[in-house]
Amino acid sequence: MANNRRHIFVPVIFFIVTTFMAVLPVAASPWRADLSGGALYAPSYGSDVALLPAYGFGIGTGVELVMNYWIPIRGELGVYSIGASAWDPTLFRYRAFWGYRLAAMTGLRVPVGSGELDFLAGGALSASRFTGLSVVTAYASIVGEMRFLHPVSFSFLKGREANIFATVPIEYMFRGNARTIATGLEIGVGFQLSKGASK
Amino acid sequence: MKGEANIRQTPCFAHRGAGASIALSLFLSLGTILAGCSIPSSGLTTPTNRYALLIGVQDYPGTNNDLYYPDDDANAMNTLLSAQGWTVRSVLLNGSATHDNIRLEINALSTDSNATILVYYSGHGSDYTGTPSIIPYDGLTISDNFDTTNWITPATLTNWIAAVPAKHRLLILDSCFSGGFTLGNGSIDTAQADYSQYNYQTWDKTLLLGALSKFGAMVADNLSTYGDQEVLALSASGSEEVSWEDGAVQQGVFTNYLLEAAESGDVDGDGYVTVNEAYAYTKQQIRKNWNIDYAYSFYPDEWDFLPHISGGTGDLVLYDNPGP
Numbered sequence: 001m002a003n004n005r006r007h008i009f010v011p012v013i014f015f016i017v018t019t020f021m022a023v024l025p026v027a028a029s030p031w032r033a034d035l036s037g038g039a040l041y042a043p044s045y046g047s048d049v050a051l052l053p054a055y056g057f058g059i060g061t062g063v064e065l066v067m068n069y070w071i072p073i074r075g076e077l078g079v080y081s082i083g084a085s086a087w088d089p090t091l092f093r094y095r096a097f098w099g100y101r102l103a104a105m106t107g108l109r110v111p112v113g114s115g116e117l118d119f120l121a122g123g124a125l126s127a128s129r130f131t132g133l134s135v136v137t138a139y140a141s142i143v144g145e146m147r148f149l150h151p152v153s154f155s156f157l158k159g160r161e162a163n164i165f166a167t168v169p170i171e172y173m174f175r176g177n178a179r180t181i182a183t184g185l186e187i188g189v190g191f192q193l194s195k196g197a198s199k
Numbered sequence: 200m201k202g203e204a205n206i207r208q209t210p211c212f213a214h215r216g217a218g219a220s221i222a223l224s225l226f227l228s229l230g231t232i233l234a235g236c237s238i239p240s241s242g243l244t245t246p247t248n249r250y251a252l253l254i255g256v257q258d259y260p261g262t263n264n265d266l267y268y269p270d271d272d273a274n275a276m277n278t279l280l281s282a283q284g285w286t287v288r289s290v291l292l293n294g295s296a297t298h299d300n301i302r303l304e305i306n307a308l309s310t311d312s313n314a315t316i317l318v319y320y321s322g323h324g325s326d327y328t329g330t331p332s333i334i335p336y337d338g339l340t341i342s343d344n345f346d347t348t349n350w351i352t353p354a355t356l357t358n359w360i361a362a363v364p365a366k367h368r369l370l371i372l373d374s375c376f377s378g379g380f381t382l383g384n385g386s387i388d389t390a391q392a393d394y395s396q397y398n399y400q401t402w403d404k405t406l407l408l409g410a411l412s413k414f415g416a417m418v419a420d421n422l423s424t425y426g427d428q429e430v431l432a433l434s435a436s437g438s439e440e441v442s443w444e445d446g447a448v449q450q451g452v453f454t455n456y457l458l459e460a461a462e463s464g465d466v467d468g469d470g471y472v473t474v475n476e477a478y479a480y481t482k483q484q485i486r487k488n489w490n491i492d493y494a495y496s497f498y499p500d501e502w503d504f505l506p507h508i509s510g511g512t513g514d515l516v517l518y519d520n521p522g523p
Contacts (some may be wrong), residue, residue: 044512047426048312048366069365084514087471090246090315091516095475124498125418131388132479135510136410137386138417154346177429182438199365 033063036167036188042082043182044094046084052094056082058186059154060101063193069109074120081131082182089138094178100130103143115163141173150192162191207458234459245284245519250365252304253277256322256336258293261343261487264323268444272321272373281459283518296322297337298349315367315458315515318360321451324374324442325350331379331438332374353380361428367515369474370432373451377434378507385420386431386510387413392439393491394505432509433478440504443489452489454507456481461518467498472518478508 016096037059045051060078064071093106105122129136149165166187173180228335255273257266270292277287284345308316323334325345332338332350340346360368378392387410410417415450435442435453448455457477464480472480482505490503515516 042306046512049513053506087243087516090313090366091243091249091471092315093473093514093521094512096207097512125414127414129448130475130510132475132507134390135386135388136407137421139385139421140418174422174425175512176424176510177427179425185364 008192013167018046028122028146030161031063031065031193032190033151034163034165034190035059035063036165036186037060038167038184038186040080040082040169040184042182044175044178046178049088049092049178050107052085052088054082054085054096055110056080056096058101058184060186062190071105071107071109071118071120071177073185074103074107074122076105076124077101078103082180084131087162088170094180095133095137097128097137098131099126101126101141104166105143106143107145111150112148115150118145118149120147126173137176139173139175141171143169143171145169152189154191159161160192162189166191205358223307223408230406233398243519246267246284246315247284248309248311249285249317250308250314250367251276251285251287251317251319252279252289252291252301252308253280253287254291254296254301254322254335256293256296256334258340259323259334259336259338263343264339264442266322267446268450269321269373271449272451273319275458276319276454277441279461279518280317283445283461294336296335298335300350300354301335301351301436302359303429305363308363309365312364314365314367316360316363316365317371318324318356319373321338321373324331324372324376326376326379330375333374333377333380353382355431358381361431367513368428369515369517370430371434371457372432372462373435373453373457375436376438377436377442378440379434379436379508381432381434381507382438384510385417385424387417390437390505390507392437394440394503429511429513429515430509431511431515434475434507435481435506436504441501442504443502445489452485453481464518470519471516472513473516474519475508475514478506481506499523 038057040056040058040092042056043051043053043168057076058080060076062074062076064074078101080101082096084096085094087093101124103122103124105120107120110117123143125144126141127138145167147165147167151161151163154162166185167184169186171182207446253273253276255269256332257269259265273290273292277290281287288308291300291304305318320333324330327345328347328350330352332352334350338346338349360370370380381388389406389410435451443452444451447454460472460477460480464475466479486504
């Protein structure tokens with residue numbers, strides 16, 4: 001009985017959310033693009049290996065559709081490099097790796113003063129190579145972002161809205177015998193791809 | 200099989216485009232610098248539960264297939280690893296290195312689930328059966344014929360090693376076609392299986408593009424293999440190429456540089472020589488000192504080979520007391 005209630009709970013929530021979105025006034029639906037980069041803390045662990053810290057950095061570009069309080073779709077293409085991890089007492093560590101990541105996310109926009117706070121979540125696929133080796137791999141991950149955007153104006157954009165932002169990303173990577181959690185701080189700049197107000 | 204030759208003394212020519220490599224190196228080094236600056240690498244103690252099995256087969260039954268230096272290789276590894284704090288459980292040489300003895304000694308390597316185990320082999324390897332295999336003593340007969348029933352394939356050897364209670368597993372092979380033992384672990388090696396057939400690149404764009412076609416398979420492997428027993432493998436040569444002995448140093452070419460790596464292979468200067476670093480050092484030295492030819496860039500020859508390394512996310516310290 002309890003399981004049945006849980007199964008019902010999911011479509012009820014979905015119904016409430018979609019109804020809420022449907023009744024919202026639809027303003028302009030501009031596409032935004034951005035560039036960002038930052039430092040990452042990316043520890044890994046295994047089934048019998050404790051969490052071993054590692055550090056790295058990433059840069060990326062994103063394109064997203066903005067609709068009122070929602071970001072229905074955001075695509076990100078990034079490149080990253082993570083150094084080798086710290087040692088564990090058995091003189092084991094995780095290899096350094098780098099690669100390209102393609103992510104798709106969706107999320108919520110919350111106006112905060114003149115800026116906005118975004119919460120995004122989704123999935124990603126990465127093509128990766130172990131640094132210094134000729135061995136390549138590919139893996140999936142779950143990604144999320146909490147992002148604060150502050151509006152700015154650039155004269156060369158000729159009236160398009162622009163913003164600078166700070167992002168706290170989080171990614172959980174399914175890397176075979178390792179699981180890697182990457183988080184950090186990224187800063188970036190974004191702008192509208194077409195003129196129009198985003199609310 | 201494995202061949203013997205005296206080292207050639209012809210100079211080597213640089214041959215790799217530098218521009219793109221420099222930009223890529225700068226990018227990659229930033230990640231490495233971040234890690235290197237932040238993570239202390241000293242203060243660890245040498246574990247006492249690192250166990251090794253060393254195998255060297257040069258004197259096969261019959262007379263036509265004997266090698267010259269595999270027992271020297273195994274004995275030198277014994278001396279070095281013992282000095283590095285490894286416990287060498289057993290050294291199987293020549294007639295004692297039979298198929299069954301190898302299986303039994305691997306099985307007896309450890310009962311400690313926190314141990315690190317290492318299996319080293321120097322001897323013949325072959326792809327005669329279509330699967331790269333190592334050839335134990337009883338893999339050849341007194342009449343110099345193959346007894347392939349005793350050859351040890353990558354799947355068999357990996358299963359034997361994976362079944363041993365241990366936390367980390369390392370396999371090092373100095374034999375022909377040994378790259379066949381470095382495959383898998385949710386990854387693909389983009390270095391050529393036969394280096395001499397290509398144009399002296401250490402990785403191949405065609406193979407890289409081919410790897411993209413296996414993107415989905417790699418993702419699926421990496422999603423499903425969490426908790427599997429992984430074997431970190433380092434091989435002297437690719438899965439389609441021979442490796443060599445060197446009369447000048449009286450050892451396998453690969454093993455000679457593997458031993459040398461204990462003193463010279465600490466690339467990042469952290470006091471440890473890892474398997475990755477040993478791979479990088481042996482590859483660099485074989486390329487520089489062995490894969491040399493009068494017309495180096497234009498005429499690859501059958502003597503040329505390069506080490507390979509397996510996928511997987513982990514790296515292990517091989518030597519933790521590097522020389523000055």
